[in-house]
Amino acid sequence: MRTLPQCCRPLQGEYWNAEQRDECHPEAERLRMRIVEAAAAIIRKDIRSSIVKTKSYPPPRWNGYLEQLTKNNTNFSTSQVIFLPFIDNPVSNEDTIDTTLRCAVNIAKSHGQKTCVNTFDQLLYSKAREMIGASDANSELSNVIVKLGGFHMLMSFLGSIGYIMDGSGLEEALDKIYAENSVDKMLNGHAYARQEALEVIHYYDLHYQ
DSSP states (O other): OOOOOGGGSOOTTOOOOTTTOOTTOHHHHHHHHHHHHHHHHHHHHHHGGGOOOOSSSSOOOHHHHHHHHHTTOOOOOOOOOOOOOOOOSOTTSHHHHHHHHHHHHHHHHHTTOSOEEEEEOHHHHHHHHHHHHHSOTTSGGGGEEEEEOHHHHHHHHHHHHHHHTTTTTHHHHHTTTSOHHHHHHHHTTOOHHHHHHHHHHHHHHHHOO
C-alpha cells in the first residue's frame, strides 16, 4: 500500500465550507493551501516517470534528450514500429475499452510481463477504472494499471485549483484581466496555456500582497 505524504493525510476534524468561510481567517487560508499541496503531491507522484533527468539547464528538448540517452549505445539491432489491430467500434463503448485492455494484457503476456500499463485520456480513463474495479480478483484485468494521460493529468490538477478557489473572489478578479467568458474554462482546466500564466498571477497575489 502506498504511503501518503504528510500533506495528503486526512484532515482530522477540518472541513471547508465554501458558503460559511471567513475570507480573512488565516487558518482557512492555510487549509486551502494544504488541500492544493495534497493534490499536487499526488499528481507529482504519478507523473514522476515523465520527468526528464538531466544535469544541463535549460533541459534539452525531447529529440536532444533521446540523443543524449543513446549516444553511447553500440547496439544497432533492427526494430520495427507497427500499428496494433484497429477496433472498428465507438471509442467510448465499454466493449471497445474491454477489448483494448484484454489485447494489451495478451501483448504483455507474450513479452513475459506480469503487469500491463495502459494510458487513456480523461473520458476513457474513468470508464476503464470502473471496469477494472468491477472485475474479479483473479481476472486477467487484475494486473492492469490504468494511467491518465500526462496532459489531461495537468488539466485535472489545474481544474482542482479552480474548484477549491470557487467563491473566493478569484473569478471576479480575473474578469478584470481576461475576457469574461474565458475565465470559466480557465478555472476548469480547459484553457491550459492561459491558465499557466494565470497561476503565476494567482501565486503572486496570495504571497506578495
